[in-house]
Amino acid sequence: MMWYDDGGWGWGAWFIIAMFMVLFWALVIAGIVALVRYLSGAHHDRQSARPLSSDEQGWGSRRAEDLLAERFARGEIEEAEYKRRLALLREHR
Template sequence: MLWYGHDPSGWGWFVMSVGMIFFWALLILFGVLLFRALSRPAGTGTTTGPPHHGPTAEQLLAERFARGEIDEDEYRRCLTVLHTGGGPRLGKN
């Protein structure tokens, strides 16, 4: 004896298909977020200050002086210019 009253109708198949797509999308999204959280280097959380992208101008100047690329007079002159905010202005005539 065959009973036909328990099979899903056309809407049932549609809802099941959408539910399966939604399930796999959530599973993939969870995997991607987990991968990104675990692959992030330590110490890259939120900071309160501006991001530090590299050495400052004073540090670069001190390194050049330490390597002997510039002499003491040029080092002091450049350091004075950096601290007073003088020097050439780019883009202005």
Template sequence: MMFWYDHNVSGWGWFGMSLGMIVFWGLIITAFVLLFRSLSRPAPGGSPDATHWTPPAQTSPEQLLAERFARGEIDEEEYQRRLRVLHSTGADLTKH
């Protein structure tokens, strides 16, 4: 008979139901966490006043020149010459 009068569940039945409830609540919690994270994330190209938005890091010309020198793309003489040009150009730009 199919448990018409006696609805006792065996050990495997309890195990299956317990595992099913853990999986069910795990899926519900995961869905809420993913929904919350997707709603709190700023949209790509969003406004700069979003909570987690940070401006892109800008590298100064001196830093770029130093990186090229460190990589060996230019020698010390070229580095010094270009650095002088950068500093003289910067001083001229601030006068205008």
């Protein structure tokens, strides 16, 4: 008795269907993750677009002096170079 005619596919059809289902759900999940990252990134960009305070702006900022002091402390620049650059930063403040 022939009740079932698989058309010659056999177990190969089940394997292919399973692979496409895994691929489909992987794409759906990746799309959701990408959407969430995009939306949270857009929100982050709006927060970081705030105006800089006077301490964060330009040549005379405290941050620039702090970076210069760190480089001097690590030995990346000599004392004469440190003093010259520090004077230049304070001059443009």
